[in-house]
Amino acid sequence: MWSLDEAQARGVRPHAYRERETAVTSEAIDIRPPARSLSLPLRRTIRPLLRDPVNMLAGTAQRARGKVVRLNLGPFRPYLVSHPDHVQQVLRGDWENHPREGAFWKPVERLAGRSILTEGPDWESSRRILQPLFTSRYVASLTQDMAETIDEELTAWEAHARAGRWIDVCEELGRLVSRTVIRVLFGDKISVADAERLAPAYGIAATSFTSRLLMPFAPEWVPMPGDRAFKRAAEVIDDVVLPLVRQARRDPGDGNDIISALARARRDEDDPSAERRIRDDLVSIYGSSSETTAVALTWLWPLLHDHPEVAARLYDEVETVVGHGPVDPSCLPRLTYMKSVFQEMLRLYPPGWMIPRMARRAGLLGDVPIEPGATLLISPYVTHRLEEFWERPNEFDPERFAVDQRERRHRYAYFPFGGGPHLCLGQHLFYVEAPLIVAGILARFRPRVRAPRPLTPFPGASMRPKETVEVRLDPVAGGAGA
Template structure:
């Protein structure tokens, strides 16, 4: 329910005008936001960003109001959604009727029961992808962590998205094209108020990559549009809805949802797992405990879904990883009706930015917020915590429907790698990410992979 305007004293949000913050935003936008976050300590603030003056809401009460209590008022619209709307159109990431339709079609794919049917397929894909980390002759390799995590995640997600309906050639076209989109969209994401007619770095690469993805996806849709066959994969479900009697769904609708699911299943998972290696390097006591648990449960076997319920510390590590480096770092919303937040009047058209990255680092909410401590997620430590102190997958009606798939996938990839190798960083990695559509490390995460004696490679 909207908060009545006369129910709380009206006050003005603390303002951070551009003339005070521009130098910090130019040097390091994310660090500047973190400083503002620490200064505000959960109070609603207004950011001066030149052509845009959004509110920044980080207190769990305010997050809950936006994502759940008044979710119908705070919609996924406005200037901050322009880059994503261009890419994913009328998909699960849209709003209103488009979102409701896509969610209704896709929801059955992500029930716990169906995900459990997919986990054996995921495990096979993960183990085969991790096999390729072994150098010729059986030794370890030194790898660039981000592209290697991307390769493992993409090979797994392709199986979940398309089942056996995509060829290796098509997969090899789609994966690098999407990676190019994820990197080239960064400037449009950071400067959404810049008109499309004004060129920005990355625009040309973005258009070229989208062209490749469209050609590949529309060819697939055309091939299976009228006879999608059987399968629990997302592509089959979308094509089945497209082919249903009386359906007015289009090929473009299938394409939009495939891209949306690809985006939310690959880039985000890749980045989260990439951040794991610097964290383990900097916290050897966590790494040792993790190794011991995996060695005791998995040993020299290949990881299977039934291992996961016996790996509680693996689960805690993934949860704490997502606290420090959430899969989506910023959720923009736009108010459609007048309301108040923390006593501050919010008008229709006002943008409100919700950031798991910033809320998860609030000292008033989390003890030692910058410390990597998986024991925060012991059952006794979770009880009593504000529901929206931790929301790496959003919340309310728009909570990510693929969150269970992410958790299973991330835990199996982590376990498969650490049951076979002991990774070591070639050099330290700065803990503050580089801002963009996602949170990427500032330097390459070079990993030396030492194989474990007796680890099963095939």
């Protein structure tokens, strides 16, 4: 009768260990029989969690073959939930008993307030207002403005190409995506200077609370690395956004930008909190549609470098569909291979890598009793790597998502945008914004990765590479950047 650690140490084969799961001793389990969760002791969690938390969780779930695992982090003992059946139960089947509350959500609330990212009446109100603004039809109405902004920004990249300059692609993509999203969110209501302040401030805020994610049991009054940087960044965000909200409330206008739509939807709300609700929703949308897109596309270039056959096919598709001019939104439906590449990229590197939940009431997860107040850690990064549901799970293979080869799989074996009632509203925006950006880049340039090496996922609000990804933009013959 072994714990997960002991089974691995003894070299027990995964299938052999699975047969012994029902015989795990009570010493290895936090809840006495009939609980069937596995337990990872403190000595085996703290060091790898601090060194490489994302892959530590993925490796733990793989060794447990998707079984619920309780992590011993001293005063904090969350459950790692990875099996698609269990994920579906938490995010959809019994979602009301598993709200977005608890220690992991404190940093998010400090940044986004009570908004579409929270629970209860505030979430319901925001969802009701925002959902019509993020349908595929509404997003399509914004596509031309997005395409024009992207083309303008990529024209500025030509200076990098002419100089043969190596660029931090995450930083440059962040700037490009931010300007595109700001045009959608604020229209012409924001100055260039304020737009330039917003992107870096949000980037700092989204990465500065990592220490609190890794040590969620630390009280808020205890100073942690990144706290001061977070506070300064949040002040900049408020300094930019709140004046725009106040102006929009005074005169919402009839534009199709998001801030106008929010102001019109809340025009009858006279209480002082209405201003804050609009601010919180704008910050939430900005993050989910700019930070996540820029971070996701940062992983693309190392993947293409490591898989030249995929890169060549993608280049051919862009050349055939787009040519060398600006990207016309009408091209998007024909970029079918690009969509498969994005889907596989999001399988391996989903920006929203962690979806924590809290159990409101006692219940069963599978056959594992869960006590009230327990934290459940759900991660697309983890579930997307389970061998039981993905053949060669660590390999990059866009053919998994080809229309003629798409396999039938569990609905919650793949959930890069979450699931259930809290499914990310920004997914339609991503599948318009991302292909416009990548097709625009490849119509002009061939990005070459500098000193490619294995990348380590960094667990911020979005999962970005810990290492800097630098690329050089080689102009395409006959393209606009040549």
